[in-house]
Amino acid sequence: MFLTWAVVFLQHSAMAESSAAAVAAAGTAAPTVLDELLEITAQSLVRTEVAEHYEVIRELGRGKYGHVMLVTHRQRGTPMALKLLPKASTKLHTFLYEYCVALSLATHPAIIGMFGIAIESSQYYGFLxxxxxxxxxxxIIKPRDGIPEPAAKQCAKQLVSALEFIHSRGLVYRDVKPENVLLFDPECRRIKLTDFGLTRPKGTKLKLVAGVIPYTAPELSNTADAQGVPIDTSLDAWAFGVLLFCLLTGYFPWEQSLPEDPFFEDFMLWQETGLDEDLPRHWKRLTAEAALMLRSLLALDPAERGPVGGALRYVDRPWRLEDGAGEGAAAKP
Known part of the structure; x- marks a missing residue:
């Protein structure tokens, strides 16, 4: 039985990796090639029960849509992360899309590597x-402290590289947050972006999101357009700016990117005037260079928002004042 499964896996993996390579080379044509990859994967999806081929070691994480288990292959002993999505609450296309996007981007060193194995069991869809x-x-983010500045800069450089890679493929990641940045060492020398369920082709129209969170760009928080807003890489720049603020302070800059939030209202005033005296209180721990970097990434007008790569101009400059005050921030990340 293992031999039959192995043959199916090798055939599926070869086809999937070939199509994933095509996506990586397609650039703005990626949506079309992704459709082809989805079709191939749907036809060659391995049907098996997890316990047949994998031994579950422990849970690595759990979220709204599924959970991730650390498993080892029973024959080879290979350790793997297995993401399981309940079939009862997950559409097949939704699962296949996330898997295929992840597979197509996995060649980048700051994006999680894939084994090219997608499975369907009686209760779950899964991939490794x-x-x-x-x-x-x-x-590792400490309240009122964040993480050490060298580690924050290591994160920034790797995340810029990963996001620029995603953007060069005609995609917008749309889920930049600390929970989706996996650590391979405690000093952040090697990190990887994961979870591509919200990634969409640039230009896809997105309607007003439910549940505005700190990472939600204001153009999505306030839109009244029933047709939706075409998504752009500026959404990732905004969320990246919020993430950097969290790394440097240990707090979100606001709870919601809405004028009703007093912390966001203070930020809007500073964005409008640019005056030092209008800098929000909980930003005062940042250096002038770091504040300038974040002011660009968090421009209220997406047309004026700086790209994620703009952060690289500041990595050789200090970001945090050691004696700065961090009190009065919006909330813990």
Whole structure:
């Protein structure tokens, strides 16, 4: 039985990797090639029960849509992370889309590596990727402190590279947050972006989101357009700016990107005037260079928002004042 499964896997993996390589080379044509990859994967989806081929070691994480287990292959002993999505609450196309996007981007060193194995059991859809045993970025952010500045800069450089790679493929990641940054060492020398369920081709129209969170760009928080807003890479720049603020302070800059939020209202005033005296209180721990970097990434007008790569101009400059005050921030990340 294992031989039959192995043959199916090798055939599926070869086809999937070939199509994934085509996506990586397609650039703005990626949506079309992704459709082809989805079709191939749907036809060659391996049907098996998890316990037949994998031994479950422990749970690595759990979220709204599924959970991730650390498993080893029963025959080879290979450690893997297995993401399981309940079939009862997950559409097949939704699962296949996330898997295929992840597979198409997995060649980048700061994006999670994939094993090219997608399975369907009686209760779950699942796929396997490289395990990150040092948890995620949220696990090392200390309230009122964040993470050490050198580690924050290591994160920034790797995330810029990963996001620019995604953008060059005609896609917008749309889920930049510490929980989706996996750690391969505690000093953040090697991190990887994961979870591509919200990634969409640039230009896809997105309607007003439910539940505005700190990472939600204001153009999505306030839109009244029933037809939706075409998504752009500026959405990732906004969320990246919020993430950097969290790394440097240990707090969100606001709870919601809405004028009703007093912390966001203070930020809007500073964005409008640019005056030092209008800098929000909980930003005063940042250097002038770091504040300038974030002011660009968090421009209220998406047309004026700086790209994620703009952060690289500041990595050789100090970002945090050691004696700065961090009190009065909006909320813990």
């Amino acid at each position: 990727y490289e395990p990150a045993l040092h948890k995620d970025l949220i696990s």
